[in-house]
Amino acid sequence: MKIKEIIVVEGKDDTVAIKRAIDADTIETNGSAINEETLRKIELAAEKRGVIIFTDPDFPGEKIRKTITDRIPNCKHAFLPKHEARDKLGRGIGVEHASPEAIRTALKDAHRMEIEPEEKITKEDLVYYRLIGDASSKWRRERLGELLKIGYTNGKQLHKRLNMFQISRELFLEAVNKIFQEEQNG
Known part of the structure; x- marks a missing residue:
């Protein structure tokens, strides 16, 4: 299955997890301090193909989501429940820990925000x-x-x-x- 939109994730491990689950392109924010160049890439992606924001279900992930949405309001949003984003030891939380099935479900259920x-x-x-x-x-x-x-x-x-x-x-x-x-x- 291939997704037309470009998926915005936090880092390289998230990209690896996405690619295990689905055929898609990603843009990595490299953490919550998103720079201007990355925001411009996301803007261009939103114009050309559409964007799905898929960040970790934690405070930094929500901060990234808000930063992007404030600048580029026409993105879709995909969410993972916390219990599907935990590592095997139950300490870490993130997209990179989710199963391919959980990632596919979250992307299938992506929503667009109304302005x-x-x-x-x-x-x-x-x-x-x-x-x-x-x-x-x-x-x-x-x-x-x-x-x-x-x-x-x-x-x-x-x-x-x-x-x-x-x-x-x-x-x-x-x-x-x-x-x-x-x-x-x-």
């Missing part, structure tokens, strides 16, 4: 469904990010991400119901 998103899910919904302000909110947000393929966010960013990716109210409620069923079943 002027329409609010479909309110902050009140997040409180009502105990995704913020509850002892188990963090776990619920993590699970919601997995189910909707939008990655994990803190409470502050969840509302923004749900609406940027134009997650429908129906899909949101379906995922929330699944989470509550999982909690009840232990």
Whole structure:
């Protein structure tokens, strides 16, 4: 399977993991301090072929994602759940540790952010469904990010991400119901 878009990753090990999973070209940011030359390459790639940002599910990965998105808003975004990005010892986290199947799934489910998103899910919904302000909110947000393929966010960013990716109210409620069923079943 070949992907038309160019995939933006953090480093060489991520490129190796991507190439094990799929036939694709990558641009490496070489960490969170993205230089101007790399941003120009990503801009050109976005113009010519499209870009999928596929960074690690951690703080530096989110920082890279934000830096690129602020400059080049028309990129697609692929996310890996943290448990699929852990190394065998459970210490390291990153795209390079993911299985080829997990990488293919994340890329298949890539989303495009909407520049002027329409609010479909309110902050009140997040409180009502105990995704913020509850002892188990963090776990619920993590699970919601997995189910909707939008990655994990803190409470502050969840509302923004749900609406940027134009997650429908129906899909949101379906995922929330699944989470509550999982909690009840232990």
